[in-house]
Amino acid sequence: MKIALIGFRGTGKTSVGRILADRLGLPFLDTDTMVERRAGMPIPEIFRKKGEAGFRALERETIASLRDAEGVISTGGGAITDPANIADLRRHGRVFLLSAAPGVILDRIAGSDRPGLTGLSQEEEVRTLLARRKDAYLGAADACIDAGTRPPREIADIILQEIRGEAGISPDEKPSRLSRLRVKQEYGDGDSIAREGAKTRKRERDALLERFGLTTVRDLLDRDPDLRVCAIAGNPCAHSKSPLLYNRLFAHFKMHYHYTRFEWPDAETILRLAALLPVKGLSVTIPFKADVIPHLDEVDSHAAAIGAVNTVVRCGGRAYGHNTDWLGVRSPLAHRQGGRAVVLGAGGAAAAAVYALLSLDMDVTVLARRSDAAQKLADRFGCRWGALEDFRGSDADVVVHTTPVGMEPDTRSLLAPCDLERKTTVFDLVYTPPETPLIRAAKEAGCETIPGTEMFVHQAAEQFRLITGIAVTPALIREMLA
16 A cells, blocks of 8 residues: 655644554655655755755655555655656555645744745745645645644544545545534534435435446445546537546556546536545536536636636545646647637637637637627637638638537538638647548648647646646657547
8 A cells, every 4th residue: 555645844744644654554654754865964955965956856766766665655845846756656556635724834844944945935935835836736636635723643534534435525525533523522423423424425426426327437436435536527528538548547657546427418417426426637528618617616817717617626625627728729839829820719619729829929810600709709818800701811820720510410611722821720629530621621722730639639638737746748648549
């Protein structure tokens, strides 16, 4: 068994780790201590002589040596800044994030001789680094525990409950031992109340899984309560390649996860099912990218600007929304920075495309069948707009197609070869079929073409990092889809 504890300095990783190791009869492995032994000097001296880069290299070597280890591993606060460390900690292991409020952390680390990393005051540094590392902490963790108000033994109790099969409820949604005692004093047996609550949740969970046609997932969780779940949420979503991709990636990185489909007519029911399961992440597709936003606890700045969420990360009883679609558009077009771009369509995918193109300093025009929809989207981002019939191929360095036209059963193309110029790059976000009618027309016109699979590849790489903390290359994504 391998259990890794991550989190900022002062969150109690060492104290909790020693208790866990003792109770489980496992070795306790502290990566900071191992780094000092490897270097033959204390950490402050490593920083003075080799700088942070030298320390991180030693830390990376140390964590790599624990890739197949058994034990309870306590990591340094910045270990998660290297995705390779996360991949090694996750390999055949469970990762728990211990978190605390900045004020609590400051009280606990007061007087430490550890060198600063930013040149800021200690208070400013803690707040800055917590914000900078937030996505990495949440992605790397299988479960998140508020360690700011709990003693180490109670945190160890919660982790032991998790690894002994009480998966499916966030640790911060479970009543703590102290709260159960208070309930027992006032109302009777708090443990019995907690057990009844768990049974009620399981009945609701099983009923929803039955309605969704996911009895296989129910059986998997009944046999293996430690299993973590991810899913694509949409209606329809049977055509999605995400389950194939994610399950192959989980196997590749030796992660104890399973990816499935949540296909249902409304987002609220899907999110309720996610809350009843040990769900770590959701890939959100049509028609729910805007619908999910009111149900989330936090939405990042990119998703808020675009007005759509395609990635939900769950941890500690909270749901965090992101958008990676815009990166799926941006990355394949980075070589056309500063050009003139036309976006065909005015829906959620079009908003992500406009946002991506503007980030590349492109001059963007939105064209749609309904000119009022094109105007509404263009006005949001301060760009030009018009109707589809206004398209003039000679004006475009880049054309990004964002409508469903070209996907079965509508196998038309909005543009013909005669509409396009050889100098134009045509990016069709439709990826089923791999060669759409528009891509064929663009090839006939001699254009550079980018198929929709490239958007899927690049957005999926970023989405996988947000959900798991592990960085994957586009090449690996393509290999897994082959």
